[in-house]
Structure formats: C-alpha cells, structure tokens
Amino acid sequence: MNKQRMADLVVIGGGPAGLAAAIEARRHGVRDILLLERDRELGGILPQCIHNGFGLHLFKKELTGPEYAECFIDELKDLNIEYKLDTMVLRIHKNRIIEAVSPNEGYFRVQARAVILAMGCRERTRGALLIPGSRPAGIFTAGTAQRLVNIEGSPVGKKAVILGSGDIGLIMARRLTLEGANVEAVVEMMPYPGGLNRNIVQCLHDFEIPLLLSHTVVNVYGRDRLTGVEIARVDQNQKVIPGTRQSIECDTMLLSVGLIPENELSVQCGIELDPTTQGPVVDEHMQTSIDGIFACGNVVHVHDLVDYVTEESRKAGRSAAAYIEHKTKTCELRIKTVPGKSIRYIVPHYVNWDQSDQDLEFFFRSRDVHDRASLVVNLDGKLIKTIRRRHLVPGEMQHIKLKRKMLPICSKQSTLSISIL
Amino acid sequence: MRLFYWRMKPMYDIAIIGGGITGCFLARQLCRYALKTVLIEKNTDVADETTKANSGIIHSGYDACPGTLKAKLNRLGNPMFDAICRDLGVPFQRIGSLTLALSEEEIPVLQQLYERGQANEIGGLSLLSAEAVRKTEPRIHSRVKAALLAKTAGIVDPFGLAIALAENAADNGTDIRLNSRVVGIRRENDGYVLTTPSGWIKARYVVNCGGVFAGEINELLSPARFRIRPVKGEYIVFDKQVGDLVRHVVFQCPSEKGKGVLVTPTVHGNLMVGPNSQDVEDKEDVSTTRSGLDEILATAGNSVETIPLPLAITGFSGLRASADTGDFVIEELSGYRGFINAAGIDSPGLTASPAIAELVIDLLKSGGLKLTPNPAFDPIRKPIVNVVNLSEEEKSELIRKDPRYGRIICRCESITEGEIVEAIRRRVGARSVDGVKRRVRAGMGRCQGGFCGPRVLEILARELHVSRCQVVKDRGASYLLSEQ
Ligand SMILES: Cc1cc2nc3c(=O)[nH]c(=O)nc-3n(C[C@H](O)[C@H](O)[C@H](O)COP(=O)(O)OP(=O)(O)OC[C@H]3O[C@@H](n4cnc5c(N)ncnc54)[C@H](O)[C@@H]3O)c2cc1C
Ligand SMILES: Cc1cc2nc3c(=O)[nH]c(=O)nc-3n(C[C@H](O)[C@H](O)[C@H](O)COP(=O)(O)OP(=O)(O)OC[C@H]3O[C@@H](n4cnc5c(N)ncnc54)[C@H](O)[C@@H]3O)c2cc1C
DSSP states (O other): OOOEEEEEEEEEOOSHHHHHHHHHHHHTTOOOEEEEOSSSSSSTTGGGOOSEEESTTTTSSOEEHHHHHHHHHHHHHHTTOEEESSOEEEEEOTTSEEEEEETTTEEEEEEEEEEEEOOOEEEOOHHHHTOOBOOOBOEEEHHHHHHHHHTSOOOOOSEEEEESOOHHHHHHHHHHHHTTOEEEEEEOSSSSOSSOHHHIIIIIGGGTOOEETTEEEEEEEOSSBOOEEEEEEBOTTSOBOTTOOEEEEOSEEEEOOOEEEOOHHHHHHTOOBOTTTOSBOOBTTOBOSSTTEEEOGGGTSOOSOHHHHHHHHHHHHHHHHHHHTTOOOOOSOEEEEEEOTTEEEEEOSEEEOOOOOOEEEEEEEESSOEEEEEEEEEETTEEEEEEEEEEEOTTSOEEEEEEGGGOOOOOTTOEEEEEEO | OHHHHHHHSOEEEEEEEOOSHHHHHHHHHHTTBSOOEEEEOSSSSSSOSGGGSSOOEEOOSSSSOTTSHHHHHHHHHGGGHHHHHHHHTOOEEOOOEEEEEOSGGGHHHHHHHHHHHHHTTOOSEEEEEHHHHHHHOTTBOTTOOEEEEETTOEEEOHHHHHHHHHHHHHHTTOEEEOSOOOOEEEEETTEEEEEETTEEEEEEEEEEOOGGGHHHHHHTTSOOSSOEEEEEEEEEEEOGGGTTSOSSEEEEOOBTTBSOOEEEEOTTSOEEEEOOOEEOSOTTOOOBOHHHHHHHHHHHTTTBSOOOGGGEEEEEEEEEEEETTSSOEEEEOTTOTTEEEEEOOOTTHHHHHHHHHHHHHHHHHHTTOOOOBOTTOOOOOOOOOOGGGSOHHHHHHHHHHOGGGGOEEETTTTEEHHHHHHHHHSTTOOOSHHHHHHHHOTTOSTTTTTTTHHHHHHHHHHHHTOOGGGOBSSSTTOBSSOOO
8 A cells, every 4th residue: 555656856844945945946847846844834943933034135124034934935835836744754765765654644655856855953952962960841942942932822931041142042032031031141151152143232232131151051950840050151171160150040941052954864865964064965056965865954054044045945946956857967076175274164065067157155164253364265275265254253154156167177086175364 | 537538448458659660560460469459659650760760771680699689589580571571562672781891800800790690590691702792892992801791681661661560550450549649657457548648548558669768658657677878870861873882781890889880772772871879868869960970971981982972862860779788678567567668679670670579479478468360460561552663554554543643743753643642641641741751752862852842742731631831841840831
C-alpha cells in the first residue's frame, strides 16, 4: 500500500525561505511544485514575530513578521503552488525520494526531480550550555517564550532574566516588559552583544533594561518554579572571576544563546555540512553536495535579516528551476572559499567556474568586533579586492559582491579567501 | 472518629510506601497472588526520585562485597530482566560492561575484581588485553592497559521500567495513590493505619520503599536501626549523534568513592557520562554543580579519547540512599509484625529490584501472609506504540484509524500526538510535561522541548480538562505559565 507520487520540485519548510524559493521556481517555469510544512500554518518563525523590522531592505518599509510572511503566502496561493500543512518530512534519500507523514494523508513518498531544503533552525538550550543548578519550571528558550506569549497568549512569568543577547532575547526583553513583567537584566557572556545594534537600542535602552556584558548565569535556584539565578562576571577566556557572584530573584529565565540550523534530515541523507555554520556546504547556486538538492535560509546559516533569507532563497528557486530544465552549470573547476583572518565562515563554500557575467555574492561573519576595518579578498593568495567597512561585529552578517570576471580560474585547487585587516 | 475511618476505608492486605523501582516491582510481583494492594506515592508520578536519575545499568554483580545482600540480590536480579522487560515491553539490552585498568598498577585490581566476581558466582567474566579492548572499543583512551569484560551487564530505561510495572500492577487491580505523602503510621490490632493528606489507608502489612526517606518513614513508627545518607551523583547526556561512541558500559576501577564515572550508551541511543559521588545534606537537592559536572567530564576523559562536549543536551543528578550499615536493609522492623523495611537501596538497587521484590514476598509469607495464586494475573503490558519504528504499512494503517498518530509533536524524537495522548490516558498516566517525557520521550531530544513544549502543554490541558496555567512541568507547583 505504498503511496508514491512524483513532483518536479519539493520544498521542505514553509518559512520565508521555502516560500520565496517555491515562488521563484514557479516564476522560472517549474510547474509541479509541492511545499511541505510541519506546522499548522505557513510562515515559519515569522507569525510569532509580531514586532516591526522586517522588509526594510527588500520593500523599503517596516513590516511585522506576519505582514512580511503574508506577502509571500498570498503570492504562493495566487500562483496555485500546492502546499501541505501539518506534514512532517521524515527522510530525504539521495535519489530525491522524500518520505513524509501527516494526519490527513498518513505516510507517503514523493519522488522529486529537485529538492530545496528550507527547514530553518532551532534554539540552543540550557542543556547544551550545561548551566548547573536545579531544574525548575520557568526556563524557556526565547523563541518558545515568544510563541507562548504572542501566539498562544500565555504569559510566561513576572520577573525575568534573559541569558544571551541574541535578537530573539532582545525582542523578548521588550515584549515581556510591554506585557507588564520586569526584566531584571540581559546577561551576555561575550564583551559585545549578540544581536543587532538596532535591537539593543529599541528593545533595551528605550526600556532601561540593563545589559550586562561579560557576565553569565552560574547557578539556577528553585525546586518547583524558578526562584532566582546567580550571575557572575567572566574574563576574556569566559572564566568566572572570583568574588563577582551576585544573585537575582526571578521566576523566569529566557535563553537566547544561539540558533542551530535544523539539519538532521540533511545528515541522514549524507549531505556534507560545514562544521562552523552547521548547515550544508553549498555552491553559488545554493546546491548542496548532492546533485539536485538545494538549500536556503536559516538551514544553511543563521541570518539576522529575513530580507537576505528571501534573496538567498530566490537564488535557490532559480537554480532548482535551471536544474530541472537541465541548464545548470556545475563544473569540474571550482573555487573553494576559505575564511581568512578574523572571519568565522563564508557562504557559499564553492564557486563553479563559468564565463557568465553574473555577480557573485558572498555572505560572512567576523569573529570579533572591528572598527575601521579593511576586508581583503585574495584569489590563490593574490589580492583581488579591498573593501573598507566602518564597523564589523559578529552579530551582523556581512556581504560583498564580486564580478565573475574578477575570478579567472587558476587551477583545480583554487581558493578565494576573505580576511579582515 | 475512630469508628469512622474503620468503616469508611477499605482494608488492604498490603500497603507499599514509595513508587520508585523498589515499590513498583513489589506491587507488580504481588499481583501474582490474590491480594488487595495499594501503592502510595507522595509525588504526582511514580519513578520521580532516585529511580529517574541513575545510570540505568543492570550490573553483572562482580563488584559487590561477597556475602552481602547486595551481592546476592544483584546476582539473582540480573538474569530476571530479559523476561520481565519482554513482558512489559520495556527496552533492555545486554551490551556487557568493560572495567578499565588505566595504568599498569590497576591491572592487579582487575584481577581482584575478577576473583570477587567468582566469589559472587558471576558468569561471563573475562580479562581483555589492551589490544582486545581497542578492537571492540576503538574510541577508548590510549592509556588503557587492560579491561575486565562482564558479558551479562545490561542497560535499561529505569523510569520506563518502573512506570510499566506500576501500569501493569494497576491493570491487575493494584490501587495506585499518587499525591499521597504518608505523614503518620499507627499500629492497629490487625495492621497499620497510614495517614496521608488525602485520607487514611488501612493495611495488614506495610512495606517501606521510601528511598532516601525510608528512615523518616520507619521513624513514624519507631526509631530506625539505620540512617540514610543522601549521596549525590551527577550526569551529562549527549546527543544521539554520538550515541555509539562506546558500545559497552565503560567503567573505571572502583575506588573508595564508589563505582566511579562511567561512559555508556543509553537504551534510547544517547551517550551518558557520570556519576560523581558527593555527600549532601538536603534529601531533595538534585541540583547539578559546576564542580560536579567538571569532575565527571574530566574523569570520563580518562576512559575515552574525546568527550563530545558541544553535543551535550542536558545534565541531571540523583541521590543514592546509602544506609550506614553499608548494605541493603530488607527486614521486618523489630517489634512491629508485618511492617517491612526495604531501605538503603542504593546501587545496585535497580539491578536487584526484581530480587528484592521476591525477598520481601518471602518475608511477608513468613510473617503470616497467605499467598494464593491470582488466576486473573496478566503479566503482559503492551508498550505505547512508537510510530517511527513501525513499518510503512503499519504506520499507514494506524494513521488511518487515528490521524493523531500522523501528527508529529516532538520533532527530535519523532513522537506523535497519538502517542502523547496514549501516555496521558493510560492507567498511571502522565500528569505533567515531564511525565509525558518519561513515557514517550517527547522533549527528551536535542531541543529539550523547545519546540514541542507548548504543544505538549496544550495536549495535557485538553486531555486533563484543566486550564493551561494549571499544567505543571513536574512536581508540586512547577507551573509552566503564570496567571494572567
Ligand atoms: C524572534 C526572531 C526575530 C526576528 N526578527 C527579525 C527582524 O526584526 N527583521 C528581520 O528581517 N528578520 C528577523 N528575524 C530573522 C528571520 O525571521 C529568519 O531569518 C527567517 O525566518 C528564516 O527563515 P527560514 O525560512 O530559513 O526559517 P524558518 O522561518 O524557521 O522556517 C522553517 C520552516 O521549516 C519547517 N520545517 C522544518 N523542518 C521540517 C520538516 N522536517 N518537515 C516539514 N517542515 C519542516 C518549519 O516548521 C518552519 O516553518 C527574526 C527571527 C526570529 C526567530
Ligand atoms: C547516581 C546513582 C546511580 C545509580 N546507578 C545504578 C545503576 O546503574 N544500577 C543499579 O542497579 N542501581 C543504580 N543506582 C541505584 C538505584 O537507582 C536505586 O537503588 C533505586 O532507584 C532505588 O529505588 P527506590 O524505589 O528504592 O527509591 P526511589 O526511586 O527514591 O523511590 C522512593 C519513592 O518513595 C517515595 N516516598 C518517599 N517518602 C514517601 C512518603 N512519606 N510517602 C509516600 N511516598 C514517599 C518517593 O517520592 C519515591 O518515589 C544508582 C543510584 C544513583 C543515585
């Protein structure tokens, strides 16, 4: 009783990445598209982001998360792209057979000609940080709390400490304050904040919420519900400085300590991952190490701004369309990108050699904070471009554009590096 | 007043205090006889104290001091697991254990352990050379000089087992009273009256399986001849990605601090390291400590080449109920006929638990309890379905009958709404988010409930007909949401 159907393109995940990729693929002529989403609605993380700040770059106006998602959901529907909700993809095979399950259709398989991975990411938890102490109720990841507060309308607590200054934590500091809770502090282990500067200003400064840099939570108290946390200052090596411990009473702790691309399916399928981004290794077409499987959005690397997710995903959509039409140019000669001095990672990981005049875009993050920095691009050790940047922080993803013709291929082992000087 | 509870309360043959593995095993094994039994537990769920926080190892038994109850009951308990786990649908794997000599000096220690094993009549022991160890365990530390292999050691899900036992006992007619702390015990002419906040319970025989609180329970009646000291052990659990780092339970040579830090796969495919051994004052303190976690990581680093720290998913700790007598205390309380202590059940208490139950039944019998077989006893408990492990046809069939088995709620462990509902609706069902987690593993994976937490909360509220603000994480007032 095996159910198996065919599709030209299967998109896994209905967040901004999956939506944009599916729409773009349709616009480039792909007819038979199927988008699978495990949640009860489309939009990914966006429906719970009811704050402003989406689309500045792409639409030149400030939308809320749900508004931004709506633009794409409407378009998806207008284009009659088939999607299934409440449908979880369980497995992807190398030959592009997808196994999925849903309450309505049960267990089924789809044989796709191309696949786009757009599964987004998940949050790091307390367990991953091994924060010692008791394990009471009242400790949430910031995104879970955001969902509870914004979607389910359930207040999570009255007095909160936020560990980590990632964007979701900053947004939730403001949200909880507006909900009438007291946010005692945002505690950040690093000497600089993890989130966007605009969120520091709009979510903390404007509400007089203290940001304690170079601090961390060292103990958790409370038997049933959280009653308090102990925090301490840390040195450059993130070691606790003796004599700096202090207790803060609270009934809630939110964690905003990093996002991890959701790649269980990719790993199972044998797709190569970058150990730094924890997302698939991709080329400039967003194709993964497996032919015909593409990836985009937070599943590849964690983005700060949804606009870039959308752009990247359109690229994946176009590439999948070209692949289905047998028009993709992958080639023997590839240039590998290598993070140079003070660069944490670069996406894409490879560029195929090709004579088109299309621009190439590279996304990367710095390892630390730099003022008045020079970005230096080298091809096989030879300088090909220098770009000045006023300010570089790990919390803000950077990108640069290069012209194809700047990359005359040299050898099979050619490398392109970006460094900060 | 007296007359009142005489008439109102049912008279049980046996009251078991404490729903850990000791109490649950006893309750289940007593179902073989025509008896009226009640299991009384102070928490919202069974298996919510030491039984949920230990190494889950079914020890081979070479380690206990010959001649002790621990040695004897370990030897008797170990072989009973295969059949019982099969009947109850609980995962149990006899993967064997390796005890490592980390230096030349420890090689003679292995020899002594081997001989102790012979004295304890333990089969399946052999000494392995360093090369032989590395062959079966490639990730083992290069400093390892030799190892003692114990083939009969196994791993089990300790809380899953206790829950299954309680459920099977309830299916066979045992009353399970949760949220009922025994706060007073009085002797009556033909038995005992136990006071709980939810009323009196009368029973002819009482068995004290109170774990770290067994001393306090004994003292509700008379001074105890033993004292229980809580000894904390901390653990770290790692992602399933590294669940195959080792294939055996890997011990180090025991020291005065106990069996030492082990590295082991769990029955669910995770990797676990721990425990340390720390005396504590507070019998409810199951917090972890920085120093404790650092200690187990450092020590475990002597057994295997690398501990995959970035893949840690959680830490926890449990309390050993160590009696100052140094052995299990399983006996009738002197001067109190029909009141039996099963106290000081620290390691290897889980391994010994089926044999402890048999020993207690013998004590009850010699105390005059009549044991007539219960013809209706059904030893089989069907496990909650695990949808991911079904064949495609079975999945389709199940989802067609009940679409909730097609809705995945916990994405890390692929647990469906159908399974969660089953965990709540069964006898001795889940009443908390952690209760769901202990039954079907929703929230036990790498995201630790980040994704499924709000959904499990919603399902619990719906199934239990309470508001979402009343849903608890685990015990007492561990409310997840705050009132509007
Ligand atoms: C709290 C928060 C605040 C933010 N604020 C801003 C902001 O102010 N401005 C801005 O520009 N950007 C913001 N962002 C960033 C932006 O929203 C994200 O980068 C973007 O949502 C990522 O899109 P995605 O589609 O890759 O992932 P997601 O939105 O996470 O979508 C992934 C989808 O895939 C589905 N999925 C995963 N696995 C499976 C499977 N196996 N089967 C089926 N479906 C699956 C998931 O259910 C989900 O719907 C914010 C993000 C967060 C979390
Ligand atoms: C760190 C550690 C590692 C261990 N590793 C292993 C191992 O690998 N192998 C092994 O064989 N053993 C091991 N053990 C030992 C094993 O876990 C215990 O022996 C076993 O779980 C004890 O079960 P129990 O039922 O006696 O106690 P518990 O599980 O503590 O149960 C006692 C119950 O009594 C209830 N209770 C207490 N007071 C009252 C009251 N007044 N009224 C009502 N109810 C009450 C409690 O709430 C509790 O549920 C380990 C122990 C620890 C701490």
